[in-house]
Every structure is written in structure tokens, then in C-alpha cells.
Amino acid sequence: MNKHLKAAFLGIAFSGISTLAxxxxxxxxxxxxxxxxxxxxxxxxxxxxxxxxxxxxxxxxxxxxxxxxxxxxxxxxxxxxxxxxxxxxxxxxxxxxxxxxxxxxxxxxxxxxxxxxxxxxxxxxxxxxxxxxxxHEKLRWERSGNAQPIDDDRDGRMFEDAYEDLNKDGLITMMRVKNPTGPYRPADEDPRVMVKADVSKGEKGGYLLYTEGIDNDKDGKWNEDPEGGxxxxxxxxxxxxxxxxxxxxxxxxxxxxxxxxxxxxxxxxxxxxxxxxxxxxxxxxxxxxxxxxxxxxxxxxxxxxxxxxxxxxxxxxxxxxxxxxxxxxxxxxxxxxxxxxxxxxxxxxxxxxWTPALEASQDTTGGKKPLTPSEHDDVNFLRWAEANDMAGVFVNWKPIKHPDFPDQEVEIGGLAPYVKQTxxxxxxxxxxxxxxxxxxxxxxxMPSLQIVNISSEKVAGGLTRITADVYNQGSLPTHSEIGDRTRWVQKVKVTLKLSDKQEVVSGNQIQLSNALAGGEKFQVSWLVNGKGYVSIIASSPTAGKQTKEVFLR
CATH class of the missing domain: 3.40.630.10 (Zn peptidases)
Known part of the structure; x- marks a missing residue:
């Protein structure tokens, strides 16, 4: 980018003008x-x-x-x-x-x-x-609630304390009010950013922070009941x-x-x-x-x-x-x-x-200070935004006369809505x-059920003993451990499907298993009377299905 154009672009990006453009x-x-x-x-x-x-x-x-x-x-x-x-x-x-x-x-x-x-x-x-x-609305503010009206503060009224665009820039940002009891102070690395003073380190505040607006219902809270449910x-x-x-x-x-x-x-x-x-x-x-x-x-x-x-x-x-x-x-x-x-x-x-980490810089040309990652997220974001030519991310602090603070210094500014997550x-x-x-x-x-090691053995009384292993050949379990405690996750099911002239003499026709870990198996066995073929069906909604036929000896 042309250096003069880039300078003008960054001037817009970090100025206090309306960022809607x-x-x-x-x-x-x-x-x-x-x-x-x-x-x-x-x-x-x-x-x-x-x-x-x-x-x-x-x-x-x-x-x-x-x-x-x-x-x-x-x-x-x-x-x-x-x-x-x-x-x-x-x-x-x-x-x-x-x-x-x-x-x-x-x-x-x-x-x-x-x-x-x-x-x-x-x-x-x-x-x-x-x-x-x-x-996408004309007035942009960070909304989390849906469109269902709700009386969060349970005072019998809804949306009675919404945001006001006091500086008419189409954005709801922050208000900082100069007050010796305030817990916030400008960050050392970037004084535009307000951070909480760490009293354990001897730091002092000096500002109160509120979202941009007026205390319409005079309850000592600002914008606590905006539109949104x-x-x-x-x-x-x-x-x-x-x-x-x-x-x-x-x-x-x-x-x-x-x-x-x-x-x-x-x-x-x-x-x-x-x-x-x-x-x-x-x-x-x-x-x-x-x-x-x-x-x-x-x-x-x-x-x-x-x-x-x-x-x-x-x-x-x-x-x-x-x-x-x-x-x-x-x-x-x-x-x-x-x-x-x-x-x-x-x-x-x-x-x-999330905001990518900027590598520490030891560039001191032109009187620059060595740059190291900040402990404050907003500082890191602004550095990343500037390095990537992002426009409209910050509204510079500017004084305003505020009816709720008639004798105090009040400024409006801060990060534009949504920019840290868009x-x-x-x-x-x-x-x-x-x-x-x-x-x-x-x-x-993900898990995958396989029927392996199938055997069919003729035993006394004209019966056939069938055994097989149901094996999870995936790297992950067939379902979660907590799934075995709930009714909403179906267990691994193994079914022996018979024809009309076949009968299970020993063993449950349907056998269930708790979660099989990756590479784990469990064995099923039946004694069956009859001739012809039977089908073994291993199934799980979360691990797939396989069918194998077995001949009755």
C-alpha cells in the first residue's frame, strides 16, 4: 500500500470520526x-x-x-x-x-x-x-439477547433504560467519568484503553466506566434494560x-x-x-x-x-x-x-x-520502545488491528456534557461494537x-463396529454354538462414558436374526454393551437350534452398523 494512502487510512481507522463509513x-x-x-x-x-x-x-x-x-x-x-x-x-x-x-x-x-x-x-x-x-441496524450495539421481551430487573417495565447515541456516531461505545473513587485508569501501554487499577501494586484509579447512554429510570444503573431478551x-x-x-x-x-x-x-x-x-x-x-x-x-x-x-x-x-x-x-x-x-x-x-498474538519486537528506530505482548486484551487487539490496517475499530475519547454528571468530566469513546469478534x-x-x-x-x-472372529460349532443335540467378537476399530469410544448413564444415548446392540424354523436355546437374542473404547471388543455367544443361515447384526447410532451371516452346522 502507498505509504501516504496507508497513513491516511490509519488516520481514519484510529480517529474519533463516525466509523460507520x-x-x-x-x-x-x-x-x-x-x-x-x-x-x-x-x-x-x-x-x-x-x-x-x-x-x-x-x-x-x-x-x-x-x-x-x-x-x-x-x-x-x-x-x-x-x-x-x-x-x-x-x-x-x-x-x-x-x-x-x-x-x-x-x-x-x-x-x-x-x-x-x-x-x-x-x-x-x-x-x-x-x-x-x-x-446491521442503524444503531450498532453488542446485543446478546433474542427478540423475546423480558423484564430482567423485574420492575414491571420493559426496555425502559435503553442505549442512547450521545455523540451521534451510530455506535454505542463507553463513557468514562473522571472520579477519584473510580477503579479504572488508562493503560500504560496504550492510554486509550481503560484497565482496572491493581491496588496490590499500588496503582490508583480515577475513572468510572459505563456504557454510552442515560440513566432513564434513575435507578443508578445505565442501560441495564435495553431492547433484547x-x-x-x-x-x-x-x-x-x-x-x-x-x-x-x-x-x-x-x-x-x-x-x-x-x-x-x-x-x-x-x-x-x-x-x-x-x-x-x-x-x-x-x-x-x-x-x-x-x-x-x-x-x-x-x-x-x-x-x-x-x-x-x-x-x-x-x-x-x-x-x-x-x-x-x-x-x-x-x-x-x-x-x-x-x-x-x-x-x-x-x-x-481470537486475536492473534503479535511477536515481540525489539525495533527501537525512531525512538520506538521495544514491543512486548500486553497483559491487557484490548491493548493487544489494537496493536493487531493497526498492524493489519483494520479500519473503524476505535472511537477516540471526546468530552461531552452529560445530564447525569453535570459537574464531572465525561468522555465518550472506546472500542467500536463487535470489532473484537468480527x-x-x-x-x-x-x-x-x-x-x-x-x-x-x-x-x-470416530468409532466403527466390526464383527470379527466368528465361529460356528456343532454340539450335542443337533445344536450349533455361535460365537463372535464385536470390535470397535475406531480410535474413539462408541459413545461417551456419561452416555451410559443417560437414556438418550443408545448402547451398542448385537442382535441374532433368525428365520421361522430357528430358535435360540441359550443366550439373549439381543445383547447390549456399554461404551467400547477404541480397539476394544466384547464377545457374544448363542446356542441355536435349526438349519440354514442366521444373521449377526452389530449396531449403534453413533458407531455404525455391520451384518454378518453364519451357517448353522
């Missing part, structure tokens, strides 16, 4: 995404179908892409759930780009066609469309945060969460759930906690499942090569924990994208490829 607007609206998904399903109609599992309060469809050739509902499946947080638009784009790459590859590569022949991918591109649509990722049944903002009136109270859960409970073939959301259990896996796993109401991964989480974390890190993942634990009422503790499936989460769409293609490679590798590790 320069902000990244390349993320798609609901209508644009819908058209994109419909085009995808039409173009690759033999490989993918587009359906809806429900509607939001405003009538938006909750779209589902089902990818898999022939009989998708009866093949082991992976669920990819994106858009669980209304502010994480990059997760929706990642999920769709990954689907596009997979479908394009299936036309050209046998390995990808074979993948879709043996596995099903259920991709939910955006599970919270009413919230994410705020990104329940958060998808806070409305699930495990560790539900009762009476907390955004959680809803009760678990599964919302159209979106109920539609998602209804589909999942019907889909017995789901092997694992991958959430593109705030928590990160892939670059850094959840650890086994014996005390939590031993409670009457289990609240930690069971030991075998924790070992699998560690195994998958290594696979994720090896295939994606992503570094410096954020340490974000699961949160109350989220879909990640529901999918494991209540739905009984392996469950993982990744933000998909990198330029053009940067997500390589990341979608890395995640596609991870899911392809994961699918190859």
Missing part, C-alpha cells in the same frame, strides 16, 4: 445468509439439504444444513453449532465457509466424498439470529443461572433453545457436538476433577471422557496449529455443558477465531480450512 460491514445479514444457504443447497442438492428447526419471535428461520450422502439420519453424525452468542458473527461465517469448502471438495476429491458417504454433518450456522442482526447460551438446563440477566424465565423457555434441543433429542445418531462459542475446551482441554465427577449430580467430566477431551485437544492443536487460545471456561446455562451432562454426548467448544471476513478462509481439516481428521477417528 469505514467499519467492516462484510458480515452478512439474515437475508443475505439465507440466500447464500439456499444457493448452496441448490447447487449441491445431492450432498446437502437446507431445513429449518423452528422460528424466532420475529419469524426468522433457524437454519440447519444437513451434509451427507444418502440416508443421513442413519449415519454417525457431528453437530456444529455456531452463532450461539449474538456478538460472535465470525463463528457463523466460519461454519458456512467450512461447509462451502467441504462441498466444493466433495466434487473433486474422493476422500471428501467418502467422508460424506460414511458420516453426517449437522451444521447450525446461526442459532441466535435476532441478536446478531443488531450488527434472552441469551441462547444462557437458557439451557445444566447449571441454569436462575433469576440472572439474560437467562430467561426458566430453562429452555425460548423458541431457539427448544427448537435446537427438540431436534437433538430426535437425532439419535449424533456422536459429538462442537460449539463455535466463547468457551475454549479444544486448545486447552477440560481436566478430570474426581470430586466434581463423583457428586450425585455430576458436574465434571467423567474420567474416560476427560481422557478423550485431552486426546481431541491434541488433535485440534496438531491439525489447526492455532496458538495462544483464550482461557475461557464453560458458563452457566450454556449449550456446551447441556450437550454433555444432559444430552450425553461428547461436547467441545472453541471461539474459532475480523475481516477475508481473513477467515484459511481458518475455515484448518477447521475443516480438523473435522475430517476427527471423523476418521
Amino acid at each position: 469505514v467499519a467492516q460491514r462484510d458480515y452478512q445479514s439474515y437475508e443475505q445468509l439465507t440466500a447464500r444457504l439456499q444457493k448452496l443447497s441448490t447447487r449441491y442438492s445431492k450432498l446437502v439439504s437446507l431445513t429449518t428447526v423452528g422460528k424466532t419471535a420475529t419469524g426468522k428461520e433457524i437454519w440447519l444444513l444437513t451434509m451427507g450422502r444418502d440416508n443421513a439420519a442413519n449415519k454417525p453424525a457431528i453437530v456444529v453449532a455456531a452463532g450461539v452468542e449474538g456478538t460472535q458473527l465470525a463463528t457463523t461465517e466460519l461454519a458456512v465457509q467450512m461447509a462451502e469448502q467441504m462441498l466444493q471438495g466433495a466434487v473433486l476429491q474422493d476422500s471428501i466424498r467418502d467422508l460424506l458417504l460414511s458420516k453426517t454433518f449437522y451444521i447450525f450456522p446461526n442459532l441466535n439470529p435476532d441478536a446478531s442482526e443488531q450488527y 434472552v441469551m441462547f447460551n444462557r437458557n439451557f438446563t445444566f447449571d441454569y443461572p436462575y433469576f440472572q440477566q439474560g437467562a430467561g424465565e426458566h430453562p429452555m423457555s425460548e423458541r431457539e433453545t427448544k427448537a435446537f434441543a427438540d431436534f437433538m433429542y430426535e437425532a439419535r445418531n449424533v456422536y459429538a457436538v462442537f460449539v463455535f462459542g466463547p468457551a475454549n475446551t479444544l486448545t486447552e482441554p477440560l481436566r478430570f476433577d474426581k470430586a466434581a465427577a463423583s457428586k450425585r449430580i455430576v458436574s465434571g467430566l467423567l474420567e474416560k471422557d476427560a481422557a478423550v477431551n485431552s486426546q481431541i485437544s491434541k488433535l485440534y492443536n496438531r491439525t489447526t496449529r492455532l496458538k495462544n487460545g483464550p482461557k475461557v471456561a464453560p458458563s452457566p446455562g450454556d449449550v456446551l455443558q447441556w450437550a454433555y451432562f444432559h444430552y450425553g454426548r461428547f461436547s467441545y467448544s472453541t471461539p474459532g477465531w 475480523p475481516p471476513v477475508r481473513t477467515l478462509g484459511p481458518l475455515a480450512t484448518k477447521h475443516f481439516q480438523f473435522f475430517s481428521a476427527y471423523a476418521k477417528w
